Amino acid sequence: MAALVPYAPCTTPSQRFRIEQWIPHLHERGIEVRVLPFAGPVLTRWMQSPGHVLRKASFAAAAVARRTGRIAFGRLGDVVLIHRAAALFGPPVLERLLTLRGRPLVFDFDDAIFLPHETETNRRLAWLKSPGKTGTICRLSAHVVVGNGYLAEYARGFNPRVTIVPSSIDTDRYAPRPCATGGKVVVGWMGTSSSQTYLEVFAGMLREVAALPGVEIRVISNRRPELPGVPVVxxxxxxxxxxxxVAGFDVGIMPMPDTDWARGKCALKGLQYMAMGVATVASAVGANREVIEHGRNGLLASTDAEWVASLRTLVENPELRARLGRAGRVTVEARYSMRSSAAAFAEVVRSVVERTRA
Incomplete structure (x- = not known):
């Protein structure tokens, strides 16, 4: 099976926590996967940083030419997996070409990519993404795989064969570590520069939390956060x-605005925290509500006041942090492990192959 992915391997969360980490487990089930990125390492790096517009355009044009040649003349296997889109830009021409070659498509996505969404990094190129093509790719596909219920509802408007396979966690690598005692209570966030814009919207709330006695706000990301007035490490x-x-956090946070794009996000950050046994607080938006049962395996918050109250309670109550952390770990092991998601995805691929051969 050829896996057409947007970016170079090991560079973006959606690929890493879905397709890439499932590959060894798919191999165990007799499914061989060749990862074919649209963007090589250089274009991937430029796409994740501002500027370089002309270089991005020239490298993207070359990538389109390579991708077209591979699709038209290359060996693709019995099934072709498309993660998000066959190309970063433009209409679904390559997907149509694949169907002309008689290849059944499995289409996988984990964001509301059918909505316009632009970041400061690539604002000038946002119009080229053609978000409307997502529905067309759903129609062209033999099966659609999505990361949560919100995305499934959209996909079923174009294709009845839709399966939810959540983004998943390697529970061997993400395993709880012994907790350090004493010192400050670390309220932490980890993510990419694009999702960090969500965190920065909550600067006012974080200023209040940072003012609590014995609290450290810690951010792990690929750019320094812009949080005026917030003392942050x-x-x-x-x-x-x-x-x-993540193991260095006492509390993990996932604040998000209640927007259409945010509702399509998978709860990956929260799952990472929970897998490590870290008490988790998340906005009551989208997939977060599918993952977290408030008060049992984490906390949900909808307003700044609820955020501050929840974090104050956790800062002051180490026993509650430990209890929520243990329950969060159990949740990930039961429903969001890499092995269980890979097994569910393998069943989708098998069903497509069987229907094609029937």
Missing amino acids: WHPWSAGTEAED
Whole structure:
């Protein structure tokens, strides 16, 4: 099976916590996967940083040419997996070409990519993403795989064969560590520069939390956060140390605005915290409400006042932090482990192959 993914391997969360980490488990089930990125390492790096508009455009054009040639003439296997889109830009021409070659498509996405969404990093190129093509790709596909119920509702408007397979966690790597005693209570956030804009919206709330006695606000990301008036400890993100970085949190936070785009987000940050046994507080938005049962395996908050109250309670109550952390770990092991998601995805691939051969 050829897996057409947007970016170079090991660079973006959606690929890493879905397709890439499932590959060994798919192999165990007799499904061989070749990952074919649209963007190479250089274009991937430029796409994740501002500027370089002309370079991005020239490298993207070359990537389209390579992708077209591979789809038209290359070996693709029995099934073709498309993660998010066959190309970063433009209409679904390549997806149509795949169907002309008679290849059944499995279409996987974990964000509301059918909605316009632009970041400061690539604002000038946002119009090229063609978010409307998502519905067309759903129609062209033999099966659609999505990360949560909100995305499934959208996909079923175009294709009846839709399966929810959540983004998942390697529970061997993300395993609870012994907790340090004493010192400050670390309220932590980890993510990418694009999702960090959500955190920065909550600067006012974080100022109140940072003023609580014995609290440290810690951010792990690939750019320094812009949080005026918030004393924050920032560490650069690294894939090699992200599990250990989360282990240093006493409380993990996932604040998000209640927008259509945010409702389509999978609860990956929260799952990372929960897998490590870290007490988690998340906005009561989208998939967070599917994952967290308030008061049992984490806390949900809808207003700044609720956020401050929840975090104050956790800061002052280490027993509650420990209880929520243990329950969060159980939740991830039961419903969001890498192995269970890979097994569910393998069943989708098998069903597509069987229907094609029937």
